[in-house]
Amino acid sequence: MDNQTVDRLNRLDDAITEWLRPDNHDLKEAIDRTVNQKLFSFEDVKHQILVLKKTLNKRDILRWAEPILKHDDKIEEKNILCLHAGNLPLVGLQDLLATIIAGHHYRGKISRKDPYLLPSLLKILAKKGLVEQNSWTTDLNDFAHQKAEAVLFAGSTNSVNDVFNELENMGIATSNTPALVRTADFSIAYIEDSALETMNQLAESVFRYGGKGCRSVAMVVAPFSLKSKKCGFTDYIEQFLMKAPQHDKAPPALYQRYAYNKAVGIDQAWLDNFLIEETDLRPSIPYVLHWVQGGKEKLGELIQKYSAGLQTVYVKDPTVQIDGVNPELLVDAQQPPIYWKPDGVDSVEWLLHLNEQK
Amino acid sequence: MPENTLQNTDFIFDKSLSFRGKAEKVYKFQRQNSPLYHTFSDHFSQPDSESFDPYSIPLLPIRAFKEAEVIVQNRKPELLFKSSGTGSLNRSKHLVGDADIYRRSIITEFTRYFDLSNSAILAYTPGYNENRHSSLIWMLNYLISKSGSDFSQFLPVGEPIDPALVQQIADKGEALILFGAAFGLMDVIEMGDADLPAGSVIIETGGMKTHRREMTKHELRHALAEGFQIPSENIHSEYGMCELLSQCYSIGSEWFKTPPWVDVTIRDPEDSTRICKPGEEGKIGIIDLANIYSCPFILTDDRGIVNEDGLFRVVGRWDSAELRGCNFLIDSD
Numbered sequence: 001m002d003n004q005t006v007d008r009l010n011r012l013d014d015a016i017t018e019w020l021r022p023d024n025h026d027l028k029e030a031i032d033r034t035v036n037q038k039l040f041s042f043e044d045v046k047h048q049i050l051v052l053k054k055t056l057n058k059r060d061i062l063r064w065a066e067p068i069l070k071h072d073d074k075i076e077e078k079n080i081l082c083l084h085a086g087n088l089p090l091v092g093l094q095d096l097l098a099t100i101i102a103g104h105h106y107r108g109k110i111s112r113k114d115p116y117l118l119p120s121l122l123k124i125l126a127k128k129g130l131v132e133q134n135s136w137t138t139d140l141n142d143f144a145h146q147k148a149e150a151v152l153f154a155g156s157t158n159s160v161n162d163v164f165n166e167l168e169n170m171g172i173a174t175s176n177t178p179a180l181v182r183t184a185d186f187s188i189a190y191i192e193d194s195a196l197e198t199m200n201q202l203a204e205s206v207f208r209y210g211g212k213g214c215r216s217v218a219m220v221v222a223p224f225s226l227k228s229k230k231c232g233f234t235d236y237i238e239q240f241l242m243k244a245p246q247h248d249k250a251p252p253a254l255y256q257r258y259a260y261n262k263a264v265g266i267d268q269a270w271l272d273n274f275l276i277e278e279t280d281l282r283p284s285i286p287y288v289l290h291w292v293q294g295g296k297e298k299l300g301e302l303i304q305k306y307s308a309g310l311q312t313v314y315v316k317d318p319t320v321q322i323d324g325v326n327p328e329l330l331v332d333a334q335q336p337p338i339y340w341k342p343d344g345v346d347s348v349e350w351l352l353h354l355n356e357q358k
Numbered sequence: 359m360p361e362n363t364l365q366n367t368d369f370i371f372d373k374s375l376s377f378r379g380k381a382e383k384v385y386k387f388q389r390q391n392s393p394l395y396h397t398f399s400d401h402f403s404q405p406d407s408e409s410f411d412p413y414s415i416p417l418l419p420i421r422a423f424k425e426a427e428v429i430v431q432n433r434k435p436e437l438l439f440k441s442s443g444t445g446s447l448n449r450s451k452h453l454v455g456d457a458d459i460y461r462r463s464i465i466t467e468f469t470r471y472f473d474l475s476n477s478a479i480l481a482y483t484p485g486y487n488e489n490r491h492s493s494l495i496w497m498l499n500y501l502i503s504k505s506g507s508d509f510s511q512f513l514p515v516g517e518p519i520d521p522a523l524v525q526q527i528a529d530k531g532e533a534l535i536l537f538g539a540a541f542g543l544m545d546v547i548e549m550g551d552a553d554l555p556a557g558s559v560i561i562e563t564g565g566m567k568t569h570r571r572e573m574t575k576h577e578l579r580h581a582l583a584e585g586f587q588i589p590s591e592n593i594h595s596e597y598g599m600c601e602l603l604s605q606c607y608s609i610g611s612e613w614f615k616t617p618p619w620v621d622v623t624i625r626d627p628e629d630s631t632r633i634c635k636p637g638e639e640g641k642i643g644i645i646d647l648a649n650i651y652s653c654p655f656i657l658t659d660d661r662g663i664v665n666e667d668g669l670f671r672v673v674g675r676w677d678s679a680e681l682r683g684c685n686f687l688i689d690s691d
């Protein structure tokens with residue numbers, strides 16, 4: 001364990017504490033601007049901040065940093081470009097923290113859809129010498145011809161080539177630059193009952209952030225049909241949406257899908273800006289929850305079929321075992337620990353072994 | 359006249375009638391006779407009956423052909439076409455209510471560009487007996503049967519084209535029209551000795567992604583021209599699918615032209631009622647009036663664009679996962 005790493009982690013912990021303090025006016029202003037500009041709803045930002053207050057503790061950071069702390073050799077510091085997504089508030093935070101924990105130089109392309117929240121932390125990190133001033137921007141052109149030695153980002157498989165073409169055109173990275181690309185885009189919940197707690201957790205896991213984000217549940221496997229639980233479940237959803245109204249309106253394609261389902265006889269529930277349908281199709285468009293009646297066998301089949309896009313399988317009961325995956329608890333769907341592994345990859349570990357990455 | 363049958367479907371191919379008028383007639387027929395389409399279209403604004411606009415007709419997602427029996431009520435199918443694919447669940451089924459309409463559609467559009475009476479059709483595809491449910495194979499079989507050449511035939515897949523056959527066609531003064539999927543034609547080139555007489559024509563029917571190496575259309579055209587030693591303006595493409603009874607051809611280019619009874623528009627994937635401007639990518643929307651007994655108003659999952667002249671190009675498949683998209687990468691604003 002080298003002193004530099006310990007010092008860095010201590011400064012990081014101080015920065016996070018300072019950032020999340022109730023009297024941090026910078027963060028408050030960032031939240032206000034985000035909400036006033038209708039980038040995200042107040043409820044979604046508040047939820048995210050509350051989750052971070054709970055999960056960004058020193059114990060978990062040290063747990064995440066364990067491979068770094070145990071690493072004997074000095075880590076060669078490299079320039080890491082993080083392309084932050086903007087579909088959820090602060091969704092890029094994990095990559096920023098991983099880069100700092102691993103001791104690399106952070107450079108961040110901040111999403112124009114979430115331009116205030118992360119910079120409110122970055123300013124404190126810069127003050128503490130953990131990132132450089134001007135190491136973040138919403139305009140990638142600002143990084144033109146500054147070679148990145150690794151790239152972290154998340155997005156659809158189809159977009160990977162476009163992203164690298166753009167980075168190559170800007171002289172930032174080439175197709176040979178090591179890249180940690182996360183492409184999973186949906187999660188599955190496996191439930192075995194329709195008890196109050198289960199349905200409330202299910203509603204939260206599906207409808208938080210309007211269903212966006214790869215941790216959001218887009219498919220539920222349950223032993224009962226949608227038809228049999230439609231009324232009850234929609235009551236839970238309504239209760240949830242009263243507390244956290246959906247921020248984004250669904251495009252007309254959603255209603256057109258409803259029309260289609262009606263025409264071909266697919267059972268469904270229409271919720272104005274959300275659709276629940278009884279199909280086992282791959283979740284592909286936002287605002288749709290696929291309801292699948294079945295047990296573990298059906299779940300296993302779906303996990304295998306959709307492994308390419310599947311992020312997480314959630315279970316209500318912690319004792320439930322699912323073949324081939326390590327399920328997470330449904331209650332944690334929208335409040336993951338900071339060390340969770342998107343696409344099964346620990347980003348700190350990945351950055352630690354950067355020289356071995358392709 | 360039974361309600362589910364039109365006394366005469368000649369109007370579909372009648373050039374003297376406007377597309378708008380024909381589309382209105384077919385739309386009303388569908389609304390009356392297809393409960394599936396009726397239910398679907400009920401959820402959209404109805405086209406104005408005073409000044410009917412075909413572009414306001416709701417387009418049914420093409421996956422209906424996988425998930426439902428798409429045929430007007432009480433009509434018995436004369437043909438059944440199935441899309442290629444593995445597993446019955448993933449295959450589209452087209453129940454064809456009137457085989458004559460398909461025959462007429464095939465001949466009318468093909469002879470708009472090619473002389474069937476003096477051409478030998480060579481189909482480098484599986485034969486009809488091996489794949490009776492393929493609409494493409496059915497079409498090729500029909501063209502072979504209607505061609506004026508004794509040399510028209512399905513070629514054995516996996517073997518090079520017999521140079522003696524090519525010579526015989528040339529000696530007879532017939533034009534040679536070679537049909538094949540892109541990957542199959544590339545295989546023929548790789549087998550060697552694939553030169554064709556200079557006036558020969560190649561019609562590729564898609565299937566680039568299944569080749570060992572993915573190619574752009576431009577690369578494919580260049581490779582086919584070079585491989586078969588014919589000018590690139592003789593490399594054409596056919597756009598068709600199991601769910602459609604009409605084909606579109608691109609003649610010597612990548613841009614497809616529709617038959618007079620077909621209309622293609624590009625639709626916004628987030629709102630199929632919005633028509634994209636020329637150059638804007640979206641889903642290919644098709645009105646194929648030859649589909650009168652199944653569904654003529656279809657939203658495909660193909661990604662395409664139209665140009666200012668109304669010709670369209672197929673760019674690839676619309677991967678809907680990117681609509682859900684976990685994240686946004688490099689902002690486009």
